[in-house]
Amino acid sequence: MVKRSRIIAFLLVVLLIGSTMGATTKNILNNIKLGLDLQGGFEVLYQVKPAKKGQVIDTEALKSTAEALDRRINVLGVSEPSIQIEGKDRIRVQLAGVEDQNEARKILSTQANLTFRDANDRPMMDGTDLAQNGAKQTFDENGKPSVSLKLKSADKFRKVTQEIVNMTPNNFLVIWLDYKKGQSFKNEVGKEKPKYLSAPTVKQVFNQDTVSIVGSFTAKEAQTLANLLNAGALPVQLKEIYSTSVGAKFGTQAMHDTVIAGIIGVILIYAFMIFYYRFPGLIATISLSIYIFLVLLIFDWMNGVLTLPGIAAIILGIGMAVDANIITYERIKEEIKVGKSIKSAFIAGEKNAFTSILDSNLTTILTASVLFFYGTSSVKGFATMLILSVAMSFLTAVYGSRFLLGLWVNSRLFDKRPGWFGVKESEVHTLSEHFDTLDLPTRFDHVDFVKKRKLFFGISGTLIVLGLIMLLIFRLNLAIDFTSGTRVEVQSKTPLTTENLKSAFERHHMKTDDIVISGKNNNIGAARFIGVLKKNEIAQLKSDFTKKFGVEPSVSTVSPTVGKELAKNAVMSLLIASIGIIIFVSFRFEMYMALAAIAAMLHDAFFMVAFFSVTRLEVDLNFIAAVLTIVGYSIHDTIVTFDRIRENMHKKKRLKTFQDIVDIVNTSIRQTMTRSLNTVLTVLVTVVALMIFGSHAINNFSIALLVGLLVGVYSSVFIASSLWVVLKARELKKKGVIKTEKRKKVYSDQPQV
Numbered sequence: 001m002v003k004r005s006r007i008i009a010f011l012l013v014v015l016l017i018g019s020t021m022g023a024t025t026k027n028i029l030n031n032i033k034l035g036l037d038l039q040g041g042f043e044v045l046y047q048v049k050p051a052k053k054g055q056v057i058d059t060e061a062l063k064s065t066a067e068a069l070d071r072r073i074n075v076l077g078v079s080e081p082s083i084q085i086e087g088k089d090r091i092r093v094q095l096a097g098v099e100d101q102n103e104a105r106k107i108l109s110t111q112a113n114l115t116f117r118d119a120n121d122r123p124m125m126d127g128t129d130l131a132q133n134g135a136k137q138t139f140d141e142n143g144k145p146s147v148s149l150k151l152k153s154a155d156k157f158r159k160v161t162q163e164i165v166n167m168t169p170n171n172f173l174v175i176w177l178d179y180k181k182g183q184s185f186k187n188e189v190g191k192e193k194p195k196y197l198s199a200p201t202v203k204q205v206f207n208q209d210t211v212s213i214v215g216s217f218t219a220k221e222a223q224t225l226a227n228l229l230n231a232g233a234l235p236v237q238l239k240e241i242y243s244t245s246v247g248a249k250f251g252t253q254a255m256h257d258t259v260i261a262g263i264i265g266v267i268l269i270y271a272f273m274i275f276y277y278r279f280p281g282l283i284a285t286i287s288l289s290i291y292i293f294l295v296l297l298i299f300d301w302m303n304g305v306l307t308l309p310g311i312a313a314i315i316l317g318i319g320m321a322v323d324a325n326i327i328t329y330e331r332i333k334e335e336i337k338v339g340k341s342i343k344s345a346f347i348a349g350e351k352n353a354f355t356s357i358l359d360s361n362l363t364t365i366l367t368a369s370v371l372f373f374y375g376t377s378s379v380k381g382f383a384t385m386l387i388l389s390v391a392m393s394f395l396t397a398v399y400g401s402r403f404l405l406g407l408w409v410n411s412r413l414f415d416k417r418p419g420w421f422g423v424k425e426s427e428v429h430t431l432s433e434h435f436d437t438l439d440l441p442t443r444f445d446h447v448d449f450v451k452k453r454k455l456f457f458g459i460s461g462t463l464i465v466l467g468l469i470m471l472l473i474f475r476l477n478l479a480i481d482f483t484s485g486t487r488v489e490v491q492s493k494t495p496l497t498t499e500n501l502k503s504a505f506e507r508h509h510m511k512t513d514d515i516v517i518s519g520k521n522n523n524i525g526a527a528r529f530i531g532v533l534k535k536n537e538i539a540q541l542k543s544d545f546t547k548k549f550g551v552e553p554s555v556s557t558v559s560p561t562v563g564k565e566l567a568k569n570a571v572m573s574l575l576i577a578s579i580g581i582i583i584f585v586s587f588r589f590e591m592y593m594a595l596a597a598i599a600a601m602l603h604d605a606f607f608m609v610a611f612f613s614v615t616r617l618e619v620d621l622n623f624i625a626a627v628l629t630i631v632g633y634s635i636h637d638t639i640v641t642f643d644r645i646r647e648n649m650h651k652k653k654r655l656k657t658f659q660d661i662v663d664i665v666n667t668s669i670r671q672t673m674t675r676s677l678n679t680v681l682t683v684l685v686t687v688v689a690l691m692i693f694g695s696h697a698i699n700n701f702s703i704a705l706l707v708g709l710l711v712g713v714y715s716s717v718f719i720a721s722s723l724w725v726v727l728k729a730r731e732l733k734k735k736g737v738i739k740t741e742k743r744k745k746v747y748s749d750q751p752q753v
Helices: 004-031 059-076 101-109 154-165 219-231 248-301 308-337 342-374 377-410 453-474 498-506 535-549 560-588 591-615 621-652 658-693 696-734 741-749
Strands: 041-049 082-086 090-096 114-117 123-126 130-139 145-151 174-177 196-198 210-214 237-246 485-491 515-518 524-529 554-558
Touching: 004 248, 004 377, 041 059, 041 101, 059 082, 059 090, 059 101, 059 219, 090 101, 101 219, 101 237, 101 535, 123 154, 130 219, 145 154, 145 219, 196 210, 237 535, 237 560, 248 308, 248 377, 248 485, 248 658, 248 696, 308 342, 308 377, 308 621, 308 658, 308 696, 342 377, 342 560, 342 621, 377 621, 453 591, 453 696, 485 498, 485 535, 498 515, 498 524, 535 554, 554 560, 560 591, 560 621, 591 621, 591 696, 621 658, 621 696, 658 696
Parallel strands: none
Antiparallel strands: 041 090, 041 237, 082 090, 114 123, 114 174, 130 145, 145 210, 174 196, 237 554, 485 524, 485 554, 515 524
């Protein structure tokens, strides 16, 4: 008898959740902070150095510098700045959405140490003599922009002017910003502002608390100077060692393209799940929709900053989230096929799938945690979103889907209707036949995956040797992230050519043969240069290119010090992830499975590296994120197979011959092959959507994922499992549990007693 109350409960729950999502999603999307790569802006990493001899850069100095930078950012009107102290002598500043990046850069890094000196460079007054917020942009009697200063003490200014008047004929009061010893005001006229401001002649004593600085200012320059003086001088010197800027147009276009790619990928996944898994597939689409909502909601609560790699992590997470549903539904289908009722199959399938889902998700979180610990800001954003995605996918797929599907199963509507679960009635065996899932036929029964292990070992070994040779010959096309230098990305309203872009750079005395044209209409150009551009060079380049091409370019600089650190962190992250996975898999499974899984993982990572070497694609920080993502996915896929091997070993009770090991592995691979193919298909759909429709900024990231996914499935099926067979057989032979294949054949030919 159908229990309609369960169906009504399902409809009410879905209606409640759906209405909540519909009513709040727009506000959540509006509240989420966007990174500079999605709305434009810039990021800079400063090395903090002493401003004077004997100054110590300690925690207090870093805090006061961060506070000074915060006061300056308030002048810019940036609503959500990020100022982070890193290590013992570094401060990272991120300003997303700042309109005038050149102005922001100047305001941040100018020390703004104001001094009043006599003609002999003897200090008379400094910035500490200014009243709070005493600087103001004004105009002189001739209508020229000037800066008015209000002093704390009129009496002190009277004494200073008295002393200057008495110095006739050298009665100059020289006003400097960031004065350096040895500078002469007579040699500074006409040079770069705002070092030398003005040198008025003092012919009378002034008993007043206001001073006017008149120079060759524009109104904007005068306002900037006033803002700097009000914010106060920096207590230290700041040296740029890493910077990246993204034009607003770049950010907007990147977000639009990547969101479109995500929507297309999600629609295709939903269509596949419903087509292949029927009603459970429909439940999966509901739980996946809830998953997306929860990820965005919690990320908003965390006050996280959404970046381009972060969006890619959500899209990738959707593809990986569906894996939990696929594992569960495949197990339910198996239980239905062995003759269990729909309800019993549902309970058994959920129970048997849980361990596999838990273990595979934990390994992904492990690699994402390593990424977070060792990554830079954008990579941290990717790692944060990936961890959140995996956690939410586990909750929605394991508990959400179980609850929603359970309501229908317990309604008894599907009793004796296996077709709703994608199982044909002809595939169902009766319990009287004593069928077990080990005995179920699969479409891969004719394939002996272990028998050809030497062939696949040989193929992989040959490709690895060829890859090493290619890597030694071509090496990697390293981005400035690892080599230091400057990278400029130009977007134009009209198609670009290598020649016109090269000539545009040469006008700035920048020569390079490393120019790549891309984009749908060849409207994007990227170039790399040896050496780090200075702040004024970046400002001039941005200004000129904006006028010439109609869009503000993106400029990134990396110092040699930071480049070496990033390369070191990339290697360390891969090493630590490998060690962590060995420990985890050894604890959850056994040492030989851990060794086989790590071998397959390193196999996949190397193939990605070799592929990028041969194709000359640029290797940047996003590539490292892709490698570690595939490391997690490769282990994820391998663990699902190993989990089934472990389960089937328990059913077999004891391995007595080499053939027992082979049979267990072959059976396990055949049972999980449909799941492996369906999972990689759903993830590939999202990755291909990213490649075709997503932003060009993560195109190499998407290509790396595509290569890694394909190699990952191959290694999980043909390398990891077969390698475990070899290792396990050697272990049991040493213990005398099983005999060699040759001896086994001799024994089997002898007459049986």
